[in-house]
Amino acid sequence: MGNVRNILQTKGHVVYSINPDSTVFEALEMLVDKNVGALTVVDTNGQFLGILSERDYARRVILKGRVSKETLIREIMTEHPITVTEDNTIEQCMELMTDKRIRHLPVVDAQQRLIGLISIGDVVKYIIDDQRDIITNLEHYITGGRS
Secondary structure, eight states: BBBBHHHHHOOOOOEEEOTTTSSSHHHHHHHHHHHHHHEEEEETOOOOOEEEEHHHHHHITTTTOOTTTOOOOOSEEEOOOOOBBBTBBHHHHHHHHHHHHHHHHEOOOTTTOOOEEEHHHHHHHHHHHHHHHHHHHHHHHHTTTTT
């Protein structure tokens, strides 16, 4: 099985980010617009500060009776989230996501700069595609390349 690098090669390195001084409402608009479940939080200097997920919103805004248009990202974001590198294996990512009950993993380089973001959906898609390739190769091997 592969590693995070393989997912990013297919998915790309596009990461949707928001400033910590933006409102939660602005983040929700971006989540809907980009059709994603989490945004990375990056300051004006490009420094990776944390992550904001739908779960953060549900637990720290809705359940606390806060107002989305008045609450800042910095007040509810997850600071210092668990991260991975391009060299982490898919198995390691699955284990982290399962053990920590998280759905998103920011990908950082050796200098801790943000270079990507993977979701549980990305991991599942990779596994399904990988298994499909293995099955196809086995079928070709068994049939001698005949369809």
